[in-house]
Amino acid sequence: MSDRLKALADAGVSIWLDDLSRERIETGNLADLVKEKSVVGVTTNPTIFASAIAKGERYDEQVRALVNEGKSVDEVIFALTTEDVRNACDILAPVAEATKDDGRVSIEVEPDLANDTEKTIASAKALWAAVDRPNVLIKIPATLEGLPAITAAIAEGISVNVTLIFSVERYQAVMDAYLTGLEQAKAAGKDLSKIRSVASFFVSRVDTEIDKRLEAIGTPEATELRGKAAVANAIAAYAAFEEVHKSERWTALADEGANAQRPLWASTGVKNPDYPDTLYVTDLVVADTVNTMPEKTMEAFADHGEVKGDVVTGKGAEAAQVFDSLREVGVDVDDVFLVLETEGVDKFKASWTELVDTVVGQIEAVKQ
Template sequence: MGKLNDLAAQGQAVWLDFVDRKFLADGGLQKLVDEDGLTGVTSNPSIFEKAMGHGDAYDAALAEFDQANPGASTMARYEHLAIQDIQTAADTLRPVYDKLDAKDGYVSLEVSPYLANDTDATIAEAAKLWAAVDRPNLMIKIPGTMAGVPAIAATIDAGINVNVTLLFAVEAYKAVAMAYVAGLEKRAARGEPIDRIASVASFFVSRIDGKIDDKITEFKKRSADEADALDALRGKVAIANAKVAYAWYEDFAKSDRWQALAAKGAMPQRLLWASTSTKDPSYPDTLYVDTLIGKDTVNTIPPKTMDAFRDHGTPAETLTKDVDAARHVLSEAERLGLDLGGVTDMLVVEGVASFGKSFDDLLGAIAAKHPATA
């Protein structure tokens, strides 16, 4: 038992924010499951771009697919490769899924980032990927954009597990939580089972501090009188934002509306902390793991941060500590004009654009390996 295993005792699941064919083939994922108690895996266009766009690990599979499917589009070729990796990861985690009775053991695959603002296309893509992967421990990643919210409800209603991504604002998180509930309620009203449908809400943290800290530096140049107050917020706003989101989750879990679903076997939509690597080298490298440990949560951790926590992390319940102080941090950020709302809105737009750029690069790399007709 190590520090990562100890997180389970606090009610927090550890997921890996990484997938790669060589890593899977070499038993890297199985090792983390066996030794660190890992219970999930996430992917996104940026991760797949790094995996598929560099090196030769996918070349043989791509050549085989091209031979069997002459003239296949670049998108079809990408999906073939991605689905193979996701199926392999899902099969590795299937014993975890079975042991935990569908409460964990999930692998996530993202809908195309090109569809982030198209509700109907997102719903159709989620159904297509769900059928193609054909594993009960798959989660389809849908962005928590305005168009994504009704797509989340419809996808849950269809009995498909959902990982909601690109959440930065507490209000945006509340909207997707209600979408999850609405989807479950529709199924329950038809008399369909809801006890094995899972969802997580991926709440991003470190990117918020990156933007806010830049504003703090800028504002200090213009307002020497508030320099100390501004400095006191450095590296704290993202964690405070996450703690307030979790406090709302705890309150909602006690509501009559949720309790009615729980009585029918509904599983809570766990908050998942994403973007948990430390971007500022002056901060502890386990900052966004140490400070966000709590019941019914997930931390999806990149390999380097996972290594750091295994070595010197602190596995103690922290998420419900100092919530009043967290609210004070957010009120100070508002008083000082740091505009957290504007920052979180911007981060959603940038996140969609970033994943779109990674997808562009990924498809370009695949097309370059073997010319395709589309």
């Protein structure tokens, strides 16, 4: 057992692995991470699946069977990915039974649907039915079109991981979408205690985009602010989370058994080598949150990460000051978040193309 990761978990941070592969499942690696590294959840995306499928032969037999059945590329992808997520859900099931909110495995709706509400809802329903495990989370992007899809999925009793959140303003809209979905689920007679959700707030990309702009401005005041925006943005998000969960609206739902939609810190691998490689873990420790990490970041924290207690609660005003300072030196913060969301959706779609290309290659290989 890693003492540093255990200390992080003891501080109330749920450690989720941002990776999945059939190899991890079949070799027992995922089960070992649960046992030895305090891992209590898994997140996936098309790029992760593309890498897993391209690297080994563990998918060949299933691909061959699906091709022989005449399945299309999209149907092959659906079968391969839901199979892995279903099996990961089974590995994490004891964690889900032993804890209130953990033991979850996430799978994304088709990225090309990010700007189509109805098709996103249909994709979420299909994934939920195919995986058929209570501890799966369906990832829906926090685009404007995604917001009503989040509400609709929650209203159906589907547990959701809301992804691609960059700004506090959009995060507030996500929380509203979640609460509206719970209210609709309650009206439909659903058991609110069985519905789970996390809100994935992207971290490192905020520093990447804002640092680039600060360096272009080039003044001493601007360069002094490098590396501060991402953590401040996440802290501001947590303050918004606390505010909503003090409201009468939330209390009424909680009284009916509803679970809080926990903030999840995503994109926590450090992009700038000048920054500590555990920056977006160490500086975002607070209870009732999730930190989903690439294995490289997890191993770095296990080796030299520090837990300094709660470093988030009560720092909303300080976070706001960072953004006031960014605006004062000339950073157009609203444009930053617009660019990040646009790029995020583009990367979301590009990762799907990568997965399609990878599976097409596998299909061609098994036909030979």
